[in-house]
Amino acid sequence: MESLRLALGCLTILPVGPRSTPSDVAFGRSWIWFPLIGLLIGSILVGAHQALARWMPPMATTALLLGLWVLITGALHLDGLADVCDGLYGGRTPMDRLRIMKDPHLGTMAVIGVNLQLLLKFTMIHSLAPSALAPSLLLAPCVARYAMVVLGTTLPYARTNGGTAASFVRHATLRSLLIALTIALTLSWLIARRVGLGLLGLASAVALLLRALFFRTLGGITGDALGAAGEIVESVVLCCGVMWLGR
Numbered sequence: 001m002e003s004l005r006l007a008l009g010c011l012t013i014l015p016v017g018p019r020s021t022p023s024d025v026a027f028g029r030s031w032i033w034f035p036l037i038g039l040l041i042g043s044i045l046v047g048a049h050q051a052l053a054r055w056m057p058p059m060a061t062t063a064l065l066l067g068l069w070v071l072i073t074g075a076l077h078l079d080g081l082a083d084v085c086d087g088l089y090g091g092r093t094p095m096d097r098l099r100i101m102k103d104p105h106l107g108t109m110a111v112i113g114v115n116l117q118l119l120l121k122f123t124m125i126h127s128l129a130p131s132a133l134a135p136s137l138l139l140a141p142c143v144a145r146y147a148m149v150v151l152g153t154t155l156p157y158a159r160t161n162g163g164t165a166a167s168f169v170r171h172a173t174l175r176s177l178l179i180a181l182t183i184a185l186t187l188s189w190l191i192a193r194r195v196g197l198g199l200l201g202l203a204s205a206v207a208l209l210l211r212a213l214f215f216r217t218l219g220g221i222t223g224d225a226l227g228a229a230g231e232i233v234e235s236v237v238l239c240c241g242v243m244w245l246g247r
Contacts, residue, residue, distance in 0.1 A: 038141035086101065
């Protein structure tokens with residue numbers, strides 16, 4: 001269970017991180033839990049929406065739900081999206097981009113990117129049909145974290161020095177990717193049958209496009225890039241939930 005605690009501590013604010021220094025094997029195995037942790041996040045969101053909707057108007061419910069979504073992850077993925085927006089916009093070489101992404105100060109593109117992301121998520125959640133709400137909220141974080149597995153297990157770590165995701169990426173294995181895929185396929189089918197599998201396929205396609213982008217612009221993957229990918233895929237799934245589910 002060391003790998004599960006490690007994954008939970010990385011992806012959420014839940015105080016369940018390892019009590020001692022994790023082993024290399026635990027870092028490699030932690031990837032298999034990513035889709036399940038996404039499902040946990042989605043389940044919390046569905047439960048919160050059901051509770052909030054009894055007392056709050058729809059728009060207020062959506063705003064509070066989005067705030068909870070950010071809180072659960074400690075805004076870590078949004079921070080990654082902000083850094084990637086600054087780095088890809090301001091840098092001309094992989095080294096420049098990585099240096100900008102490491103800078104703690106936020107630039108204009110970071111502010112714009114995060115605000116657009118939050119606005120998009122808010123709009124899509126608020127636009128979901130009642131019957132599409134639960135499956136969309138379950139699928140979005142689930143398949144987004146599978147997309148993170150695709151990137152983290154198939155790309156090298158971009159930085160020469162250490163970083164938040166360095167140990168995860170350097171000890172990733174093909175076996176972890178295959179197990180995560182099996183779990184993601186099962187969950188997607190159980191949640192939304194063929195539509196769920198279609199959304200998983202779409203998330204995989206987006207992950208492959210991002211893989212090509214990050215390999216070309218950064219030379220590999222970083223923790224910031226993983227977080228940005230998770231945010232992007234979540235928005236894609238929510239948009240498709242509005243179009244495909246509940247109709």
